[in-house]
Amino acid sequence: EQEMQNTITVEYGGITEVLYNVYALTGNVNYYKAAQCFEETALFEKILKQEDPLAGLHSNTTIPKILGLCAAYEITGEEKYKTIAINFFDMVMQRTYSNGGTSYEEFWKIENQVEEARFVEETCCSYNMLYLTDYLYRWTGDKKYVEYYENVYLNHILSSIDVETGCKTYHVNTQVGYYKVYHTFDTTFWCCSCSGMESYSKLGIHVYYKIEGGVEVNLFTPSTLKYSNDLSIVQSGNYLTDEKTTLKIVGGGNLKLKIRIPDWCKDTYSVKLNNTTIVN
Numbered sequence: 001e002q003e004m005q006n007t008i009t010v011e012y013g014g015i016t017e018v019l020y021n022v023y024a025l026t027g028n029v030n031y032y033k034a035a036q037c038f039e040e041t042a043l044f045e046k047i048l049k050q051e052d053p054l055a056g057l058h059s060n061t062t063i064p065k066i067l068g069l070c071a072a073y074e075i076t077g078e079e080k081y082k083t084i085a086i087n088f089f090d091m092v093m094q095r096t097y098s099n100g101g102t103s104y105e106e107f108w109k110i111e112n113q114v115e116e117a118r119f120v121e122e123t124c125c126s127y128n129m130l131y132l133t134d135y136l137y138r139w140t141g142d143k144k145y146v147e148y149y150e151n152v153y154l155n156h157i158l159s160s161i162d163v164e165t166g167c168k169t170y171h172v173n174t175q176v177g178y179y180k181v182y183h184t185f186d187t188t189f190w191c192c193s194c195s196g197m198e199s200y201s202k203l204g205i206h207v208y209y210k211i212e213g214g215v216e217v218n219l220f221t222p223s224t225l226k227y228s229n230d231l232s233i234v235q236s237g238n239y240l241t242d243e244k245t246t247l248k249i250v251g252g253g254n255l256k257l258k259i260r261i262p263d264w265c266k267d268t269y270s271v272k273l274n275n276t277t278i279v280n
Contacts, residue, residue, distance in 0.1 A: 008040050011061040016068025020075050035072065040065060047084045052091050055110045059103035060191070063092075063128040070135040082139060089136055092129065093148075099155035100148055101126050101172055121172040123192035126156040127199055134206055146218045147263055149206065153219065154240075157199050160192075168196030207235070214256025220245040231255060 019035035022028075043065070046053040054062070066088045073081035094111045096102045101121030104114065114120070130152055137145040159180075160169040167182035170190045183193045208225050209216040215227060217235070225233045231251040239245045249255065261269055271279035 004037060005041060008038055009043075011058065012038065012065075014064045014067060016065065017071040020068065020071035024071075024075050032075075035068070038065075038068060039072075044069065044084050047087050047091070048080055050087055052094075052111055054091050054095065054108045057108055058106055059108050060106065060122055060124045060128060063125060063132065067128065067131055067135070070132065073139075074135075085132065086136060086140075089129075089132060089145075097121055097174060099172070100129070100152035101156045102129065116174045116176060118173045118175045118178055119171045120174050121156065123156065123160050123169050123172065124195045126152045126160075127192075127195040130157070130206075138209070143260065146260060150219060150262065153203075157203075160196055161200065168193050208233070211256065211258065213254070214258065216258045216260065217247065218260045227255060228253060233257075 016035050016038040019031050019038070023031035023035065043053060043062075066085055069081040070085050072078070073085070091111070092102055092108075095108050095114060097114055097120070099121070101123075102108070103120060103122045103125045104117060105119045106122055109115070130149055133145045133149045133152075136142070137149070156172060160172070161167070162180075162182045165182070165185075167184065168190075169180055169182055170192045171181070173180065183189050204221065204223050207217070207219040207221045207223050209218060215225065215233065217233075220237075220239045221235065222237065223235050225235075227233060228251075231249065231253045234248040234250055235245060236248070237245040247257070247259070249257075259271070269279070270277055
């Protein structure tokens with residue numbers, strides 16, 4: 001057991017989450033047993049007790065370990081897994097930049113310490129934190145997770161691509177006067193290049209969330225959601241430049257529609273229904 005615990009202090013990616021998910025698909029208990037072998041007891045117990053252990057840890061090694069616990073919670077219902085994930089998120093928030101990115105030269109520093117530097121905010125960390133945020137929002141319904149998601153989605157993920165070549169960033173540099181560095185076609189290729197490709201295939205995934213009897217609109221991204229054979233929601237506009245977004249209901253039927261009011265406009269927003277102001 002101790003040898004196994006020593007082994008899994010290093011990076012093993014998302015294998016825990018994969019094993020739990022394969023167990024859920026197949027019912028084969030061997031996958032469940034294998035997933036449990038990757039539970040890093042010393043680390044998880046500290047996070048469970050809110051004893052912040054993140055200083056000095058490799059950031060993008062650690063985040064997928066927590067994603068494994070998220071899968072474990074959804075399969076087992078054990079509250080400790082949920083608590084560890086929530087506590088971990090709060091600890092990471094003490095090490096984030098204004099755009100939600102995290103890490104310094106791939107590692108974390110002490111609580112409430114970030115630096116202006118060239119090699120900060122590894123893009124894979126933001127990719128995986130968005131993954132974690134989806135779990136937490138679905139479990140809790142706490143809007144703070146969507147607020148964080150939107151910030152990283154807009155200010156790191158969407159800014160991680162060279163629009164002319166499709167190449168992606170590794171780090172987002174915060175050093176004054178420095179610039180973005182993208183991978184190349186054949187001489188540099190990073191983990192963030194691959195997760196970056198996946199990020200751009202997932203831009204529409206968390207715009208909407210299903211609720212009983214309807215839909216939550218949580219991101220203001222031009223898109224079309226087919227709610228049923230008879231009803232769709234079409235979202236249009238660019239609120240970043242026009243300061244508004246439009247939702248058009250196409251078809252007919254009953255629909256409960258919840259629209260997130262972002263914190264950044266909570267005192268200035270208005271809502272119009274068929275060009276008539278209903279909230280101001």
